[in-house]
Amino acid sequence: MGRRLKIVGLGLIAVLALLQFFQPERNNAPIDPELDMLEVIAAQEPMASLIRSACYDCHSNQTIYPWYSRISPFSWYLNKHIVKGKEDLNFSDYSLLDKADKIGAFADFCDALDAGTMPLQSYMLIHKDARLTLEERESLCNWSETQALKVMRE
Amino acid sequence: MKKQLVLLLVIGILFLSFQSFSPETPSEGVFPDEISSILKNSCYDCHSTATGSEKALKAIDFEQWDQYRLSKQIGLLGDIGKVVEEGKMPPGKYLEKKPDRKLSESQIKLLADWTRQEADKLMQAD
Numbered sequence: 001m002g003r004r005l006k007i008v009g010l011g012l013i014a015v016l017a018l019l020q021f022f023q024p025e026r027n028n029a030p031i032d033p034e035l036d037m038l039e040v041i042a043a044q045e046p047m048a049s050l051i052r053s054a055c056y057d058c059h060s061n062q063t064i065y066p067w068y069s070r071i072s073p074f075s076w077y078l079n080k081h082i083v084k085g086k087e088d089l090n091f092s093d094y095s096l097l098d099k100a101d102k103i104g105a106f107a108d109f110c111d112a113l114d115a116g117t118m119p120l121q122s123y124m125l126i127h128k129d130a131r132l133t134l135e136e137r138e139s140l141c142n143w144s145e146t147q148a149l150k151v152m153r154e
Numbered sequence: 155m156k157k158q159l160v161l162l163l164v165i166g167i168l169f170l171s172f173q174s175f176s177p178e179t180p181s182e183g184v185f186p187d188e189i190s191s192i193l194k195n196s197c198y199d200c201h202s203t204a205t206g207s208e209k210a211l212k213a214i215d216f217e218q219w220d221q222y223r224l225s226k227q228i229g230l231l232g233d234i235g236k237v238v239e240e241g242k243m244p245p246g247k248y249l250e251k252k253p254d255r256k257l258s259e260s261q262i263k264l265l266a267d268w269t270r271q272e273a274d275k276l277m278q279a280d
Binding site: 098099100101103104105106107108110111145148149152 | 223224225226228229230231232233235270273277
């Protein structure tokens with residue numbers, strides 16, 4: 001019995017070790033000031049910092065990775081969120097959106113903060129600086145609606 | 155003096171009771187007839203309050219259109235145009251069950267053109 005357990009344990013370790021050779025591509029392209037939302041609209045503080053720390057890990061091309069992101073299968077779990085997040089909204093490609101999409105993005109941004117659907121609970125569990133207070137959510141929401149109006153008038 | 159008070163009371167009660175008669179649901183006529191009939195046929199099963207699914211309604215509820223604020227409406231118009239042009243909506247699985255809900259080429263064009271015009275119009279409206 002003890003021997004069998006040892007074999008299973010060793011097998012498991014071997015599989016985990018092997019998994020480390022398979023890693024997703026890292027999401028860290030340089031910031032393009034022509035395309036990046038915070039750059040393009042010259043977002044003021046504290047909004048820019050709040051958005052960078054609460055949203056940019058999954059909604060931009062610049063993820064700041066935690067240490068365990070090098071370890072499979074966590075790396076794949078993170079990658080899944082990044083891919084999905086960028087699919088929904090990638091702030092790094094902001095300028096590529098048409099006018100209606102920009103306005104819609106700002107509206108959805110506010111809705112997600114207001115409804116509490118974003119940032120994700122699992123993300124906030126690890127990232128303390130992503131835990132936005134009610135006041136921060138409100139001010140980001142107002143700021144976002146102002147941006148939507150600005151785009152309308154462009 | 156007492157008569158006046160009674161009269162005032164009666165008027166008050168009448169006024170209050172009128173409050174329960176509000177105009178019919180204002181969603182009628184929000185969209186042009188042509189657009190409205192396309193939406194009703196191809197989108198309302200999932201995207202209207204009465205028959206919709208939670209997930210679909212979260213994305214858009216056509217019956218609540220006039221409750222959305224301006225920025226939301228413009229964003230949604232952009233989304234509608236894109237998803238119908240890209241053939242993402244109505245979803246293939248739904249069309250398998252209800253092939254008559256499929257949008258024709260001309261309906262897609264009509265929707266896409268209208269969403270663009272309407273979005274432009276709303277942007278001016280501000």
